[in-house]
Amino acid sequence: MPISPSSSAQAARENVARRLRELRQDAGLTVTQLAAQCGWHHAKTSRIENAKTPPSARDIRDWCEACRAPGRAEDLIAASRQAETLYTEWRRRVRTGLRQLQESYLELYRSTRVFRVYSPTLVPGLVQTEGYAAALLSTNARLLEVPDDGPEAAAARVERSRIIREPGHRVLLLIEESVLYFQLGSTDAVAGQLGHLLSVGALPTVSLGIIPMATRERALWPQETFHIYDDTLVSVELLSAQVNITQPSEISLYLKAFEQLRSMAVYGAEARALIVKAIDALA
Template identity: 55%
Template sequence: MPSSPSSSVQQAREALAGRLREIRLDAGLSARALAVAAGWHESKTSRIENAKTQPSDADIKIWCSVCEANDQVGDLIASSRAVASMYVEWRRVQRTGLERLQKSSIPLYERTRRFRFYHSLLIPGLFQTAGYVGALMAAISTFREIPDDIEQAVAVRMERQKVLHSGARFAVLVEQSVLYYQVGDAEVMAGQLDHLISMAALPSVSLGVIPFATGGRPVWPLEGFSVFDDHQVNVELLSAMVTVTQPREIALYVKAFGRLADMAVYGGAVRSLIAAAIDDLR
């Protein structure tokens, strides 16, 4: 089953640090000698090699120049940037509000042909109503103390839902608990659940719900994740967005999705579960 997304990022950082250490050793340099030649403190070399400090592009260029490994600069910078993009703190991308973040995801959604969403806490974004999105974003904006551009952000997210009619395929799995975690007031939540029933009727959408009473689970409830084709997995944590691009890690999430899908119910059984959740709101 998938390991912690944060640990995956750390492994990638350590792999990059290991490559830099190997370059230094191949050059026959001590950490002190490299630091002197680079013009920085020896502790910086140690922090980079122990994956405590992410090297900048300039650091990598200097490191390779000192070690006479300039042919590796391009590859190492590309790897470093990939590692940096794997773990992006919300405070960095949401500091000006939520609209910019919503816009940034549009190219990914437009080029993806096969979507797989698993959520244990929330309705997936492509299937949210404006009322549900607004209530959710209001909570996020208040909690993270960021500028209020909720109206604009909601509009962008709703516009993004055009991909539901693009010919792509959508497999959606939610835990039954998602139907009961109330976002917004009862009217907003009832409208959201009605909308979910409508979305499940689309020929391009497969909606599965994993019932509370599922016994002998081969996979425990996980953090929500989204699989875009077989190229990328996004995992949303409280503090950050983690992007997984390593094929072996993507394969783990795909495997988990398959096991979760086997536990879910579909069709009429889903409609019955959603109808029961709506009744509980009245």
């Protein structure tokens, strides 16, 4: 895709920078004059105005004071904090533990009516078993060099995922067939996970689509893992960070990609046959 998945975050930072620059200009201050009043080097003002350095809350308050607009500070601080949450490194997100990360999604899950999830590498978290999730989360903990509370986090993930059985929610899942063959955890854990897919795929609230490896002339090549919550938020999983996309134009692009990927998938009996084939391959 031509649009970077982190462009929403950058656009939000640039919006804050633009508002600060306009505030300085409206006050009739030069970059050097504002820096002098705030007690920092003028290069810092330029970096903030060009969205190269995110301003701290103290920076914004000082800026607004210098521009004789202290009442603007709190709104700008809130906008700046929101911009920084659009792109969050996993190490920062898991600093309080993997279990707490799982629980942090509860409010979002409860408020979402339609989940759309595409994964080219893993069984989606919404339908993971505890054994499969524990192996995955412990692997992530080792990679990120954080304390490993994978088993506890896996239990929290499974508990959180009960949402798919509740009325008022619809879950559209898309995976590449190769996901069924990745050996994540023990053979028993993988077998249990594949068996669970057979069960959840039959739920009335769940649509499970699998894109066969033999698909010819694909409508779209495999993409990064992404989640679409209703049509208001896209969450993209990168190796180092989570990117939250809120710009309508980018959300529309992901919705379009999801439908193109979905057009290549098989469902129902054909999807179950692919899962059974993967189970047989474990023997």
